[in-house]
Amino acid sequence: MSKRLNSSFPTDREVVLGILNNSEDVLNKLYKAYFAMVLQFILNNNGNEDDAKDVYQEGIIILYNKIKAGDFELSSKLKTYIYSVCRRIWLKKLAHNSKKAGNITDYEDVFVVEEDVEEHQEKDLQFVKMQTALDHLGEPCKTIIQDFYIHSLSMQDICEKFGYTNTDNAKTQKYKCLQRLKKIFFQP
Amino acid sequence: MRNDLELDAIIEDYLLGKLSAQEIEAFEKLRLNDAAIDHKVVSHKFFMQFIESYAAQSNLKEKLNHIHNEIDVETLASSLRPHSSKIVQIWRKNKSLIAVAASFIVLSLVSIYSIQHTSQQVDRYLQLGKKVDNIEKSQSNLIRNIKSNNVKVPTKVSPTNFGGTGFAISANGYILTNLHVINKADSIYIQNSKGDSFKVKTVYTDSQNDIAILKISDPNFTSLASLPYTIKSSTTDIGENVYTLGYPKDDAVLGDGYISSKNGFSGDTTQYQISIPVNPGNSGGPLLDNNGNLVGIISGKETKVEGAAFAIKSKYILDAMRAIPQDSLGKKITANKKSMLAGLKRTQQIQKLQNYVFMIKVYHD
Numbered sequence: 354m355s356k357r358l359n360s361s362f363p364t365d366r367e368v369v370l371g372i373l374n375n376s377e378d379v380l381n382k383l384y385k386a387y388f389a390m391v392l393q394f395i396l397n398n399n400g401n402e403d404d405a406k407d408v409y410q411e412g413i414i415i416l417y418n419k420i421k422a423g424d425f426e427l428s429s430k431l432k433t434y435i436y437s438v439c440r441r442i443w444l445k446k447l448a449h450n451s452k453k454a455g456n457i458t459d460y461e462d463v464f465v466v467e468e469d470v471e472e473h474q475e476k477d478l479q480f481v482k483m484q485t486a487l488d489h490l491g492e493p494c495k496t497i498i499q500d501f502y503i504h505s506l507s508m509q510d511i512c513e514k515f516g517y518t519n520t521d522n523a524k525t526q527k528y529k530c531l532q533r534l535k536k537i538f539f540q541p
Numbered sequence: 542m543r544n545d546l547e548l549d550a551i552i553e554d555y556l557l558g559k560l561s562a563q564e565i566e567a568f569e570k571l572r573l574n575d576a577a578i579d580h581k582v583v584s585h586k587f588f589m590q591f592i593e594s595y596a597a598q599s600n601l602k603e604k605l606n607h608i609h610n611e612i613d614v615e616t617l618a619s620s621l622r623p624h625s626s627k628i629v630q631i632w633r634k635n636k637s638l639i640a641v642a643a644s645f646i647v648l649s650l651v652s653i654y655s656i657q658h659t660s661q662q663v664d665r666y667l668q669l670g671k672k673v674d675n676i677e678k679s680q681s682n683l684i685r686n687i688k689s690n691n692v693k694v695p696t697k698v699s700p701t702n703f704g705g706t707g708f709a710i711s712a713n714g715y716i717l718t719n720l721h722v723i724n725k726a727d728s729i730y731i732q733n734s735k736g737d738s739f740k741v742k743t744v745y746t747d748s749q750n751d752i753a754i755l756k757i758s759d760p761n762f763t764s765l766a767s768l769p770y771t772i773k774s775s776t777t778d779i780g781e782n783v784y785t786l787g788y789p790k791d792d793a794v795l796g797d798g799y800i801s802s803k804n805g806f807s808g809d810t811t812q813y814q815i816s817i818p819v820n821p822g823n824s825g826g827p828l829l830d831n832n833g834n835l836v837g838i839i840s841g842k843e844t845k846v847e848g849a850a851f852a853i854k855s856k857y858i859l860d861a862m863r864a865i866p867q868d869s870l871g872k873k874i875t876a877n878k879k880s881m882l883a884g885l886k887r888t889q890q891i892q893k894l895q896n897y898v899f900m901i902k903v904y905h906d
Contacts, residue, residue: 377604384608392614393621402614410605417601476594483595503596528549535588 362386365431372420384413387432391439394459399447408446412439415473429464437466445470486538494530501527548578552585666806666851668721668824668841706787706826706839707731707755709897710772710862712765714757717858718825718901719840720746723753731757731899734793738902745865750811750857751840754865755901769881769893770827773834773855779803783815783830785839785852786891788900789822795891796823798848800836805851806843812851813837819850827898828852833882833890 363371363382371379388409395405412435419425440463487495493515500506500514508520508527517523554560555568572579632639705722709715716731723729723743732738739759746753777783777800784797798817805812815828819842828837837852882890 380604381608381611384605385612388609388612389617389621392617396618396622402618405618406609406614410602410609413605414598414601479591480595480598483591502592503599505596524550528553532549538588 368431369420369425372417380417383431387435390432390436394436394440395443398443400443404443404446408439408442411442411473411477415469418473419469433464434466437463438470441466441470442474445474483538486534489537490530490534493526494533497523497527498530498534548581549585552582553589555582556586556589666841667821667844668719704788704822704903705824705901706822707899707901708825708827708835709765709768709899710754710858712767714762714764715744715862716741716755716757716899716901717838717861718753718755719838719853720748720751720753721840722825722901723755723903726903726905728904729755730902730904731755732902733899734895737761745861747857747861747864750853750861752838752853752857752861754861765897768897769890770829770833770835770897771880772858773830773836774859776803776854776856777813777830777836781830781836783817783828783836783852784887785817785819785823785826785828786894786898787819787823787826787839788898789820791900793895793898794823796826798850801849806841809851811857812840812853815839815850815852816848817850818848823850825901827894828855829882829890829894831887833880833885 363379363386368379368383371383388405391409391412392402392405395401395408400408415438416425416431416435440459487498490498497511497515500511501508506514508523511517511527512520512523515523515526517526551560551564551568555565560568572582705718707716707718707722710717726743729741729743730738731741739757739762741755742758744754744756779800779802781800782798783800784795786793786795788794796817796819798815800813801816802814804810805814813828813836815837817828817839819826819839823839824841826839827835828839830836834855835858836855838855838858840851840853842850882893885893
């Protein structure tokens with residue numbers, strides 16, 4: 354398995370272009386290419402597989418957003434960037450859980466990515482808030498909102514799914530849900 | 542409530558661009574007139590954007606989760622997990638520390654070794670007898686042999702095993718050199734600057750001061766003109782310019798310098814330290830000052846120290862001359878009282894001097 358993973362390393366250019374073109378295949382390759390590296394780092398620094406998954410996905414998302422936003426310059430190797438970001442995230446987590454982070458075992462070069470991580474985590478905080486707001490919303494509102502805004506289903510589909518007599522009813526229901534969501538979300 | 546919902550619907554349609562041109566115009570008028578509605582539009586816009594990015598991220602996460610499920614995390618983890626063995630773990634974690642410690646040990650070993658080595662070097666004294674001669678001669682012989690392979694030429698050459706320099710201390714054929722030059726010799730010859738060779742025999746040796754006095758026993762030898770230099774009985778001061786003429790090669794070579802210390806090797810009071818470049822073959826050479834006074838005999842140099850050579854003080858030459866059993870001499874040897882070199886230019890001094898400086902050739906066999 355790991356052999357196959359290693360053999361399919363995409364080039365850095367390939368990754369950047371692929372992400373800009375929404376290529377699922379490239380994302381797939383990218384994800385598999387560097388997971389072992391981060392897994393090794395986390396496992397050897399007081400973490401488990403789940404930690405590795407969370408940290409790695411966060412790292413990939415940061416990279417993805419950075420490339421999408423167009424301000425990613427290929428000044429360094431992608432691998433180094435991912436490693437540095439994941440390392441930073443994991444160190445923060447360790448510090449947050451007041452676990453010992455004294456002697457970090459490194460496997461790659463590291464450079465400064467504090468800003469990128471900071472920025473992402475601020476945003477992420479908002480997303481977490483949104484998630485809890487959605488969870489508070491209850492059914493069927495949560496599903497309607499998710500289906501419409503996240504899975505981009507049409508009003509027609511939602512209408513059928515929930516058995517509304519017509520789309521107007523569904524729409525009204527959706528607006529009600531949205532209003533409640535806003536209310537919960539903006540609650541201090 | 543009903544109104545609010547309608548408003549929301551209109552705002553959303555407006556933002557999505559679903560309204561007709563008339564409706565847009567009407568709505569924008571409404572927006573201009575009512576700040577509350579305007580505020581609602583803006584906040585809705587931001588909220589929608591936020592939801593959009595939230596949607597993007599959760600979609601991405603879903604994709605990543607999907608990809609993640611394809612990876613066999615278990616096997617991967619087991620191969621990357623920290624090694625159960627403590628020793629391997631310590632090695633992995635402290636690789637760099639261990640490397641630093643190891644290189645430090647190596648470094649200190651090297652420096653201890655070199656310190657010991659340099660302290661050994663202090664005790665190295667090189668006598669400047671010329672041993673290389675033999676090798677050179679045999680090498681050139683070899684070349685000659687190869688070149689004239691079929692011609693039966695090679696006249697028998699008995700190679701000089703050892704060589705040095707010597708100088709006359711009296712006109713009647715007494716030559717002074719270092720004892721280490723002629724030590725263990727079977728036969729000794731001297732050769733003057735013109736190339737004439739004379740057989741000599743040893744008449745006096747002083748192993749303590751490393752002095753040997755030879756006498757020319759060759760019937761072809763008549764006598765020298767009177768010596769141009771005097772032998773100085775007092776010690777010479779540091780800084781005095783001195784020079785020597787010697788035979789480190791087949792022609793006489795001038796070495797120029799100054800007396801750099803009153804005592805010789807390891808504080809040896811019978812010698813001067815001099816700063817003259819000397820080489821094997823210079824041993825036994827005369828050391829003269831600018832006024833043509835013989836102040837010493839070149840005897841050796843310190844290896845690994847730049848520009849430190851040694852010369853036996855001339856006082857010991859006089860001692861040696863006095864110590865020769867007088868009855869063994871045909872004629873008494875006396876030191877010259879007046880230098881003929883004083884006031885001459887260096888080139889003229891050497892021209893006169895070179896007749897009294899000899900190459901000593903020693904055959905062991």
